[in-house]
Amino acid sequence: MAWPDFYPTDYLTARRRLRDAAGRFGWHTESHPIAARGPGGGELALDVFTSPRPAPATLILSSGVHGVEGPFGSAVQLFALNSWGNSPPVRVVLVHAVNPFGFAHRRRFNEDNVDLNRNFLLPDQRYTGSPPRYADLDPLLNPPVPPARLDPFPLHAAWKVLKHGLPALKQAIAGGQYDHPRGIFFGGHRPAESVQICGEQLRHWLGESGSVFHLDFHTGLGPWGSFKLLLDIEPTADQRQWLTDRFGVGSFEVSEQNGVAYETVGGFGPWCAARRGDREYLFACAEFGTYGPITVLTAVKRENQAHHWGTAGSAATERAKRRLAEVFVPASAAWRSRALEQAWELVDSAARGLASRAT
Template structure:
């Protein structure tokens, strides 16, 4: 842990190379996404165990920098518990410093059961569309002041829910959930069906960054959690873990862990979103907005200021923050092991 740079990669190619080097003696493989972009996977411990941990990263591409670092650090400890490591679920997004994929789809809003469900938008999102998604390159336009005015007009919880729930009508907009299941995710789900559907017990931790206080960790038990499940999770992770339904006014359509819970109906499955907190929500939203404008209406340059600001809000360069991420990852892994055996 002393050499933090050995865990936090400079780009997707380096992260992929490091993951493959770290896991080359383990059972491993890759799911092709496009060109040389892959979702790499590996097993530590007994891959045939009926009780399995799953640790996934990079569903929101640029968040893969912290997620990959956490996975590499944990793998260096040679864990013996049966664990499936899913490395960078959105490789295009990480390679291009975007949170979304090549079609501007937020993959954590894309896991819907039927194609007819890929429609709809929160009515307040439609009102906010000109503010969230202006059809022009980034400019100084007093965005934060405009957001504050929108909050005063529509209410904080309403604005938050409108923005983050997922929308299916503005293809160039933020939090666009797509019009069908993305091909890479379809291949991922087929792999997971084959790999996990016969297990008895799964605890799945999906690694993210950007939500929460700087350097702190947030844990969210996904799905329609029943009291028994919440109690079991809090015995392992502590009372700071919250159920998705404890969050007033905050919901997500097409989430990854919820989709797996439905597909793995015969398995006792618990899906947990782990967030490494960075900056305040308005700063993160402003960075997402500017990068989205740059991508659609400006020059596509990885070194553009909007790209570098997005990288900073999801993977801060602060060494103390990065060390905390690695320490949080160790704690969460141990807690997941406790839950697996409960």
């Protein structure tokens, strides 16, 4: 199979192919259904696949925290599973479709319009508040009408970027907000069902491993076809050295306003790290770049309008969803090959590095 063949056409295909491969290679499979349904009423679940033998270190690969980005992470998981067969170098846990609703319905957000990566709050954090500028931008970001064919939004957004600068604007818009339930980048008012499932299962997924490296796959940030590891927590000197040795100088970045990323609350990483117990837990978002920030933001905004204010199944809604899927997982065979090849190198190197460190 060529690289692009590993990308699923939809959620059901993604799920079936992973389950088939896991069964073939003797991986343990478990499913955690959520209450929301897929298109046509089908079941939606977080599926978890664990490699056959225990080991002192665990590599976790998760996909689809942002549903529409799921086909990429799912392709990485399927490729890794097929490549390792029944004997990966370390214990591996694949968490497939953390936001199965968004994956199946081609949304970044979940069944309650929640951005899961703003919903994993720590015990001292509250589901309230917004960046100061978000309320000013709300009419521009979240107009209560279906998306128009001709949308001046990209021009307005470009103007705002000139006025405020991209880092400040990214922070204000994408940093996460808890006041506009139909708006984009809404963090929710309570832990989402997916987050509750992770809360119940994480300890079990970690097993007896004393050392965990977790790669959470994302797309839509950074230059076309390249990737960056984004860390929400300052790594220790040892971890920095390990990341540099394994993946190269400049392969990772600690989140801050002026980099590729921006500061957020409610991220999956700090939440996992807070539950690590006495294990070492290193978490990174593996972010693969696609289109420019205004193109991506425009697609997110338009699909959100279609979801809340458009007609389900209409041509306009379908166009908005197709566009969203394209900006996060481009159809380009060149992008798909390049991104998956790099992701596999990353995953394979991580697994081998973890195995040699653990022995």
